[in-house]
Amino acid sequence: MKFRYAKLIALTICGSLLLSACGGENAEPQTNADGKPIISWLNILHSASPPTDTVLSKIEEITNTDIQFSWIPDASKEERLNTSLASGSLADIVSITIMENSSVRNALKAGVFWEVGPYLDEFPNLKEISADMRNSASIDGKLYGIPMQKQVARNGVIIRKDWLDKLGLPVPKTTAELMEAAKAFTEQDPDGNGSKDTTGFIDRSDLVFGAFKTLGSYFGTPSGWAVSEDGKVTPEFESEGYVKAMDYMKELYNNGYINQDFAVTAKKDQQEGFAQGKAGIYVGALFDSKNLLNLAKGVQDDMDLIMVNDITSTGNESDRAIWSTSNGVGGLLAFPKSEVKDEAELKQVLKFMDDLMSEEVYTLMTYGIEGVHYSLEGNAATITDTKLWEQEVQPFSSSRPNENGYDIHDSDPLRVESDRLIQENTKYAVLNPMYSLESATFSEQGSELQKIITDATYKYILGKLDLQGFQDAVQTWRKSGGDKMITEYEAAYQAVQNK
Known part of the structure; x- marks a missing residue:
């Protein structure tokens, strides 16, 4: 039966x-x-x-x-x-x-x-x-x-192309050019309504799938963890790129180039805000472009979007990178x-x-x-x-x-383009070397320990912690179980390498 x-x-x-x-x-x-x-x-x-x-x-x-x-x-x-x-x-x-x-x-x-x-x-x-x-x-x-x-690796930057064109700006290829676009979208009335009521970025309370982790890729932050040639493991937040990404977000926040409530904004409100014309830069999954444009129908019918997946902090093609937490699994x-x-x-x-x-x-x-x-x-x-x-x-x-990798595809032009760019991202994806490995401390305390870093990252961006304060939080993470987690991952990594 x-x-x-x-x-x-x-x-x-x-x-x-x-x-x-x-x-x-x-x-x-x-x-x-x-x-x-x-x-x-x-x-x-x-x-x-x-x-x-x-x-x-x-x-x-x-x-x-x-x-x-x-x-x-x-x-x-x-x-x-x-x-x-x-x-x-x-x-x-x-x-x-x-x-x-x-x-x-x-x-x-x-x-x-x-x-x-x-x-x-x-x-x-x-x-x-x-x-x-x-x-x-x-x-x-x-x-x-x-x-x-x-x-x-599905993430990138979605930008109001009509706003770039109106203000005579190029499609950003570097983080500096992206900052200039954010400044112009905030200060130069890109929607032409005579009021300074727009920002460059609109983001949400998510350090992974929001803007922060993607920006971190552009500054060379590893994906989750880094492993040296001698097998030493370090967390991404101890990298220079992580601090540069925090500084970049801090500059956006201090100058008003990003929604000031981003740390408490839900994804739904972020997307609706973008669709309503409150901002011109959205960082997230590239295929979100189709939904953003659909949300804008009847509200911002002149919206024209462009997706960008090749931004670097240096301007060098060889430095292209985009994070991949689960390595596509x-x-x-x-x-x-x-x-x-x-x-x-x-x-x-x-x-x-x-x-x-x-x-x-x-x-x-x-x-x-x-x-x-x-x-x-x-x-x-x-x-x-x-x-x-x-x-x-x-x-x-x-x-x-x-x-x-299949030939059949969604007929929507934005979805076709986002799929192409996401596939292209695969060549530049930075994989998480610890994804398949096991740490008992991570299993038992991972979420609790990550909260220490998440809180410190937000506080740094919002100006409530200086760099020393952030580094102190990292030491708290290490003493609370982070050092043990690192030791376990190093042992797991070596065990696989020796097989």
């Missing part, structure tokens, strides 16, 4: 028990009445409700499988996954998007899931997963699932040995994963069915029924093993 809404409803009723009390017992490998392999999948749901069967049936047809999804709401994924690991109530495929979770890492290292690294090159699509991606997704040098391949699609019993079954599931990475299946999971959910002109797809797409297609977006 096919696993559809009856079981989805049962899962909801079972609540935190998830699969342990409803269908969690595992039988021998099964096929359905048509002889298709049955593949169960414990997956994360990022939308309000699971998808209907429309697109799922097409995916099953192409992959010659019977897919049985068990959906976990994103808001409760950590609790539900911990429960499933503890009870052994898993599935053939388990979507793991919280790799820093101690229960998950312990399960991976304990051999609960198959190591798949030795098998990838047997499959045409899986073998294309890069060495950097494989390494970044590995635990202690071993790959325990298919990496969910996301964009490696969105998690793992892992295969528990309790469900996937032997190598033959593993290869069957890997074949299914390989099929999911085809252009045809990617298109189904991204845009849906041509003529039903979208229209196609050349390789450009336009969603024609947004509501139906949200119901039948959008929930699959988090299930894609790979999101990069």
Whole structure:
């Protein structure tokens, strides 16, 4: 019997028990009445409700499988996954998007899931997963699932091109030119309303996905951590580039070239403020440009945006860099040995994963069915029924093993350009060398320790701490567990290097 809404409803009723009390017992490998392999999948749901069967049936047809999804709401994924690991109530495929979770890492290292690294090159699509991606997704040098391949480095600067043109300014290529644009947007009435009611930058209370970390890249800040040739590990906030980025933000703040409440501004308010014409520079994900322009319709209809991804502090092309905290890894699609019993079954599931990475299946999971959910002109797809797409297609977006490198693309010109620039960013991405490594102190105290640095960074930018005060905060971080974290990361790094 096919696993559809009856079981989805049962899962909801079972609540935190998830699969342990409803269908969690595992039988021998099964096929359905048509002889298709049955593949169960414990997956994360990022939308309000699971998808209907429309697109799922097409995916099953192409992959010659019977897919049985068990959906976990994103808001409760950590609790539900911990429960499933503890009870052994898993599935053939388990979507793991919280790799820093101690229960998950312990399960991976304990051999609960198959190591798949030795098998990838047997499959045409899986073998294309890069060495950097494989390494970044590995635990202690071993790959325990298919990496969910996301964009490696998606950030850049979005600027009001119409404002640049009105004020006779070039598209900034250096941080100094970006500062000049911010000054002009603040002081020279770029919207022509006769009032000084605009700023250069509009930012939000986020030192990672807001402006700060991207600006830090332009000043040479490492991504999370740096490792010297002799294996010494240092945190990004002890770098010269980090201090330069703080000084840059401090200058913006002191001169009024950035919204003065940026430290407490939510992303929604930031985007709405930009769309309303309150500022002309937005730093964040380049694909946000499409949403910003849509928000501006009927409010700032003359808005013309340009995306910039090649800013440096020196003007030298060789210094181009952009941060990548997760190195493009969105998690793992892992295969528990309790469900996937032997190598033959593993290869069957890997074949299914390989099929999911085809252009045809990617298109189904991204845009849906041509003529039903979208229209196609050349390789450009336009969603024609947004509501139906949200119901039948959008929930699959988090299930894609790979999101990069396909020919079909969104027809919107801004999205096309942002995708091109994001792909170009990959060549200049600064990877986090500690991403796949483990520190017990980071797992236990990482958030608490990071708060020390986050608070000190904001206080420095806002003029409430001088450089010595910031450095004192760094020493507090070190004494409170940072030194121990560094020692653990150095040991983990050396252990992998010596394998």
